Amino acid sequence: MVLSVHNDLVRAVDDCRVSQLVLLDLSAAFDTVDHQVLLCMLSDRFGISGTALNWFESYLSDRTRSFVYTSHTTAYFPVTCSVPQGSVFGPLGFITYTDDLTAVSEKHNVHSHMYADDTQLYDSSSLVDAESV
Numbered sequence: 001m002v003l004s005v006h007n008d009l010v011r012a013v014d015d016c017r018v019s020q021l022v023l024l025d026l027s028a029a030f031d032t033v034d035h036q037v038l039l040c041m042l043s044d045r046f047g048i049s050g051t052a053l054n055w056f057e058s059y060l061s062d063r064t065r066s067f068v069y070t071s072h073t074t075a076y077f078p079v080t081c082s083v084p085q086g087s088v089f090g091p092l093g094f095i096t097y098t099d100d101l102t103a104v105s106e107k108h109n110v111h112s113h114m115y116a117d118d119t120q121l122y123d124s125s126s127l128v129d130a131e132s133v
Helices: 002-014 035-044 050-060 089-097 099-107 127-131
Strands: 017-025 111-115 118-126
Touching: 002 017, 002 111, 002 118, 035 050, 035 089, 089 099, 089 111, 099 111, 118 127
Parallel strands: none
Antiparallel strands: 017 118, 111 118
């Protein structure tokens, strides 16, 4: 991903074009993924259904969390948002959840590269076009 973005930007410089690059690094991004929205996206946008969708629902449901501070543990409470970090599904689930960002960038002819919670949006144009904006 980094090499692809770098290559595209270097090629733009070689072609005497100017580039705009936006780097997005969302804080606590994995914790913002709403389970129901993610399941709807898996079903509606990606066509996952039946046993496969039930597996994702089972994986995300009935999760709880508690905290330990100075040897005191809080009560467990339900978790309805977040994808488990450190899991194979975590980055994939987040990318699925944010897939609309890719669709919007494609609609506006902007290049995008995403991995987990890191996103690069960029485009290049001639100097004349850039000055007219």
